[in-house]
Amino acid sequence: MNPEGHAGTSGPLGVGVIGLGRVSPAHLEGYLALPGEAQVVAVCDIDRRKADAVSTGLGVPGFTDHTDLLAHPGVDCAVILLPHLLHHPVVAAAVAAGKHVTVEKPLAVSEAQCRELIDAARARGVVLSVSENSRFVESYLRVKELLDTGRIGGVRLVRAFISGSAVSELADPDESWKHQDFGFAAILDAATHVFYVLRWMFEPVVSLQATTRHWSVDHGVPKSTVEDGAVVTGRFAGGGHFSVEIALNLEVPWGERFEIYGEAGSVVCDQLTDPVATFYRDASDFGSVLPGVSTDPRGWRTASMHRGAADFVRAVRSGRSPAVTAEDAAYAVRLAEAAYRSVREGGVMVSV
Known part of the structure; x- marks a missing residue:
């Protein structure tokens, strides 16, 4: 039994997918690419047309009620791809x-809800993880190696920038949840990608401040109540600083830029450039390409999601903890809640 409280299994895992929206094809591809390790055995969506289309294509049962999928005897693992406000109740049902x-x-929309789910999973002896692709981005994996081997040294500054256009999603009547509270929000949905990376790579965040912007009203989404722009800045326990910039209504392809400036070296990653990752040894070095990182501006995100699916399946099968734990998820939501607290208080610095 490992620290997550579960034992490994030898046969292929039966995977049930709950929610067949825009992001589901990439997840399904990830599990379908693991023959002998995992098998998609059931799917579910409240839209009968979606459920029937996917279930027919895969040759598996399709449901419109998640409780029916969870009652399917062949389902060992639930992959939940639902609007954020539904995460807590449906995850709780799956764990039960x-x-x-x-x-x-996010695992849930508050740290308190995350804690409830963590306690329930521990008591039930099941794995609880989050499908967080940033943990599996190829360039970030290489950057983590630089940090672990001391080639960057003490971290002075970290900068992250996520940008793209969410206008079509925010305006889509079939995805109205995205422009409502706790929907496709710059902090809760996008900045949390970076928060996972901060926990993975650096010392704990001790304080932060945040501001937000609502651009959607100028892009034909007048009813949107979520922020689509945000800037979060803060400080690590060791004294280093970080900034996270999110802009979800820019006329550029979806991309991420991640920069680390340390006492011994620096690295810059940009998913839309070639090369993607460049390492700088010192102030006189104009950079060298970080090896082992492919340039794939269209497919890097999907590839990282596939790696995440494989890690989850292999964690359950082997009995080890997944790379992204529920504690990581609670930490990301804690930072998001602190950022929103700062916004409500006028952008002041708050303790985490």
């Missing part, structure tokens, strides 16, 4: 049914 669970981030 004895299923291992991975859910699209």
Whole structure:
């Protein structure tokens, strides 16, 4: 039994996917690419047309009620891809049914809800993880190696920038949840990608401040109540600083830029450039390409999601903890809550 409280298994895992929206094809591809390790055995969506289309294509049962999928005897793991406000109740139901669970981030919309789910999973002895792709981005994996081997040294400054256009999603009547509270929000949905990376790579965040912007009203989405722009800055326990910039209504392809400036070296990653990652040894070095990182501006995100699916399946099968734990998920939501607290208080610095 490992620290997550579960034992490994030898046969292929039966995977049930709950929610067949825009992000589901990439997740399904990830699990379908693991023959002998995992098998998609059931799917579910409240839209009968979606459920029927996917279930027919895969040759598996399709449901419109998640409780029916969870009652399917062949389902070992639930992959939950639902609007954020539904994460807590559906994850809770899956855990209660004895299923291992991975859910699209965030785990829940508050740290308190995350804690409830963590306690329930521990008591039930099942794996609880979050499908957080940033943990599996190829360039970030290489950057983590630089940090672990001391080639960057003490971290002075970290900068992250996520940008793209969410106008079509925010305006889509079939995805109205995205422009409502706790929907496709710059902090809760996008900045949390970076918060996972901060926990993975650096010392704990001790304080932060945040401001937000609502651009959607100028892009034909007048009813949107979520922020689509945000800037979060803060400080690590060791004294280093970080900034996270999110802009979800820019006329550029979806991309991420991640920069680390240390005492011994620096590295810059940009998913839309070639090369993607450049390492700088000192102030006189104009940079060298970080080896082992492919340039794939269209497919880098999907590839990282596939790696995440493989890690989750292999964690359950082997009995080890997944790379992205429920504690990581609770930490990301804690930072998001602190950022929103700062926004409500006028952008002041708050303790985490």
